[in-house]
Amino acid sequence: MKQENGSSRIRQIVGIIGIIVSLSLLATNANTIFGLLSTAVRVGSTGMVVSSANIGVYWDSLCVRNVTAIDWGTLEPGGSKTVTLFVKNTGNVAMTLSLSTVGWDPQVASTYLGLTWGREGVIIQPDEVIPVTLTLNVSGDVQDITSFSFNIYIAGTQTT
Numbered sequence: 001m002k003q004e005n006g007s008s009r010i011r012q013i014v015g016i017i018g019i020i021v022s023l024s025l026l027a028t029n030a031n032t033i034f035g036l037l038s039t040a041v042r043v044g045s046t047g048m049v050v051s052s053a054n055i056g057v058y059w060d061s062l063c064v065r066n067v068t069a070i071d072w073g074t075l076e077p078g079g080s081k082t083v084t085l086f087v088k089n090t091g092n093v094a095m096t097l098s099l100s101t102v103g104w105d106p107q108v109a110s111t112y113l114g115l116t117w118g119r120e121g122v123i124i125q126p127d128e129v130i131p132v133t134l135t136l137n138v139s140g141d142v143q144d145i146t147s148f149s150f151n152i153y154i155a156g157t158q159t160t
Helices: 002-029 030-034
Strands: 055-058 082-087 096-105 112-114 131-139 151-158
Touching: 055 151, 082 151, 096 112, 112 151
Parallel strands: none
Antiparallel strands: 055 082, 082 131, 096 151, 112 131
16 A cells, blocks of 8 residues: 555656646747747937046136146245146036145155145035145255155045
């Protein structure tokens, strides 16, 4: 009796597996079996940048002549030199301005020379142009520097 029960149980399992396989084949080949039509439509898409952050630095208030380098000329110990530039927000979001200097040559020059500007943290609106005054101050006890160079970074960071 147990053997008959075991073989009928196997027949039931085999039958269930057969049904599952048949349904899978039917689902996979439904388009072929029932002649169903299928199509795909291409939908294009376009867009634009929602926001951009960018600034330009110019010699003139009309923002025509880009600043690429500043020649500070000859400076005296204890003296300073001032240059006025114009910063324009060419992006479409308000930005907060900051200034940094790097790459001093000779490196010791950063000990005796300092650049200030008074615009740190100022917010500049899109298309706004503001004058910025850079002042290079020379320490009175400067020594052993006959020439120097450094890079100035004026940065704009999106205001939140």
